[in-house]
Structure formats: structure tokens, C-alpha cells
Amino acid sequence: MISPQTVDDALDALSDTPVHRLLAGGTDEMVKLNHGAQLRQFETVISLSRIPELSMWTLDTAGRQITIGAAVSWSQLTEAPFVEHVPVLAQAARTVGSPQIRNAGTIGGNVATASPAGDGLCALVALDAMATVRSTRGTRRVRVAELTTGPKRTNLEPDELIVSLDVPLTHGFQGYTKVGVRNAMVISLAGVALVVDDDRQSVSFALGSVGPTILRSPAAETVAANVLFGGTHLGDAMSQLAAAIRKTARPIDDHRSTAAYRRHAVGVLATRLIERALISRGASQ
Amino acid sequence: MTDVIVDERDFELTINGARVPVRGAAPGASLLQVLRDQLQLTGTKGACEEGECGSCSVLVDGVLMCSCLVMAASVTDTAITTIESVARPDGSFSDVQQAFVDCGAVQCGFCTPGLVMAVTDLLNQQPHADRETVREALAGNLCRCTGYGRILAAIDQVISQRAAQ
Known part of the structure; x- marks a missing residue:
């Protein structure tokens, strides 16, 4: 195992070892090793804990x-x-x-x-x-x-x-929320991050666990910006927002949940975050 | 600066204040495996080996971690604290251990070492932790016997005992 003490040394180690495994917190890598994965012959572990x-x-x-x-x-x-x-x-x-x-x-x-x-x-x-x-x-x-x-x-x-x-660093509401089977210790079945930028009057929505990667939803962002900065009443926009989020989502059925549940949940989470953004704005005015 | 190179089979760890040689570890072995199989420190329990259950909780440089998720060879320069160090030098229980006994917070006992480590760490950092803080702090320690009520009672006992001192 190589434990470099600087980033430059870590880059040298990565370049010098043709077969290597990077180890940071270990919360994913060690699970693989504990459950049957083995270090390959001549595989060098490069630990990042001493940098x-x-x-x-x-x-x-x-x-x-x-x-x-x-x-x-x-x-x-x-x-x-x-x-x-x-x-x-x-x-x-x-x-x-x-x-x-x-x-x-x-x-x-x-x-x-x-x-x-x-x-x-x-x-x-x-x-x-x-x-x-x-x-x-x-x-x-x-x-x-x-x-x-x-x-x-x-x-x-x-x-x-x-x-x-x-x-x-932005001015404005930020929030993250997710659903799973417990409040703690859970991999999200659906997750939403919301960042409101009051200076640029822009909104960004990122959706987790409902696609192959994290997805942004430009259509929902436009709806949300109209609510937060354009004076559109939330009641009118709520179903539009959830629909835009659900249209962006591309969830799958797997051992943790179903695509249908994830699609529903991600819309609920997004509208919940917009409500929180409005409440926080009301509180700050 | 130079790299620290550790032979993954033969290395040394600092456990409960003592420098301990490890010989013939499997490459990539977890700290949990080394503690139990190489060093016969079997107070630390192993169950899920994926960080879900907390039964293998130890302190690494004073930070609570699942020893199953720590590669043993990566922590040669740290101070590791295990359940074996929690009792007092004369062998009597610490206040946390005694409270677990007093309150019936131990049934099968498998989760107990990990819970004692987590509770000891929590109450050292936050002596007046409220119920919500305690519940969040113990979210990573599963107990399938007690339903947690008696564990929470044991924690209340320690908090009030320490506050009275």
C-alpha cells in the first residue's frame, strides 16, 4: 500500500502503478473487498488518508x-x-x-x-x-x-x-430532501436538491435516483423561477412543477423500489422544497 | 515529501495505547478482520461488514468508525481505541457499561460493544445530549433485541449521573 503525503506524490503513484485501487473513506471500496472482491495480483492500493x-x-x-x-x-x-x-x-x-x-x-x-x-x-x-x-x-x-x-x-x-x-456561494434558499425506508442509514429511492439564486433570479433542481446520472430539470426550473421571482401563485404552478419534474425523471424498477413510486416521489419532494423556499422567503421579509 | 509504503501483510498498529505487530494479514483486510483474527481482540463484533450495523465500531484517532470499512494497513500511524479499553484499569465497568447492565440494555449482547463505543464517544463530546441528538447519534448501531428503549434509559442514567457529579 502506498500512502502519499502530497497530491503531487499521489499523482506520481497513480502514474507509476499500472494496476491500482484508490482508497479514500473506504465506505464503498471496503464493502466490495469484504464481500468477495479481491485485490488483483500486483494491484497497489493507494490510500488518500495522509494528504x-x-x-x-x-x-x-x-x-x-x-x-x-x-x-x-x-x-x-x-x-x-x-x-x-x-x-x-x-x-x-x-x-x-x-x-x-x-x-x-x-x-x-x-x-x-x-x-x-x-x-x-x-x-x-x-x-x-x-x-x-x-x-x-x-x-x-x-x-x-x-x-x-x-x-x-x-x-x-x-x-x-x-x-x-x-x-x-449564493444568496437564496437551498435544500435537499430524499425518501427511503428509514430517516437514517438509507440509500435514497428518490432525492431532490434545490438551489435558489436570488441575485441571478435563477433556480436549479437536481434529481437523484431517478435516472442513470443525476438529472437537471430545466422545465421545472423555469416554473419554479416564475413562482419565486415572477409572482406566479404556487397553487397554480404546483401541479405544473410536479409534472415537469416527473417528465424529466427516467427511473427504473429495481430491488429498492419501482419506477412508478420513484416518479411520484420525486415530484412530491420537489414541490415540498419549493414550499420551503417560499416559507423561508416569507420568514426573511 | 516521501510516500509512506506499508507492507499489507506485515505491519504495526497502535491499539489502546500499545504498539502491536500484525503478521500475515490478508492484503486488503479490514481493521475488523485484523482485530479479531490476527490479534484476538474479539470484543469488537463483526456482522454485516458493510457499515450498516455498527457492531464493529471503534475509534480511529478519536473518531468513531466502522472497523469493517477501514483497511487495516491504512491506519498504521493512527491511535485505535477498541471496546477492550473501555473498562476501568481495575477491571470494573465504566459508567456507560454499568448503566447498560443496570437498565437491562443488554439482551443477546451482540450489538453491545459497538453501542458502548458509540455512546461513550457521544457523551464524551456532548455530555448533555438531548433525546433527538442521541437518537441521531445511534442511527448506525442496530439492536434487534431491545427495541432501544432500555438503551435510551441507560444513556439517560449516565447523563444524569455525570451531571450530578
């Missing part, structure tokens, strides 16, 4: 963004003052697993794993987050939404490492 620069987030007030190291844990994202800066990501983080899981699992791992049910991933897509991806060949900046190409699939090259995620 301080990956495990912190930094606030750039002038640039109005936060840069989150890829190995920042869910627990770190649920602590003050991060919660006030990016509520949607903090809320998503708080719904992940249990305290034990949140202490270990990382935001970069959530992106690289690219599960359509990824709670952090859903929040990042709603935020239009940018990933910084590095290898010894260079650095590229890519929208998180474009990094994930399908269920558990990304366009990351084997020698590339997600180093950090840039998230904009």
Missing part, C-alpha cells in the same frame, strides 16, 4: 466560492460554519449513512463512485459545482455533471485524481 491538502475546505470570499478538498468527510460538511455557507450540501451530507459512515466517507469518493443515488453528488449538480481533476499529464476543470457519464461511470482516466470541488 492534508485533500482533507480541508477553503473559503474564497472575494471569488464567492468554496473549494472543498476531495477527501473532506461528510462529518466536516455538517459542521459550522460550512452549514451556513452551503446548506444544500450540508443537508445532503447529514442524510448520508450514520455518524460512523459520515466520519469516514468523502465527498470526492461520492463523485468518483458516481452512483445515481449519491446524495452529495445531487447537491453538487444543483450547485453547478466544478471539479478540479489532476494527473501527471496536467490539470482539467470539469463540471461535476459532466464528469459522471452513467451509473457508477465517470470519464476519469485511470491516472486521474479528483483533487477538489468548487462550489459557488
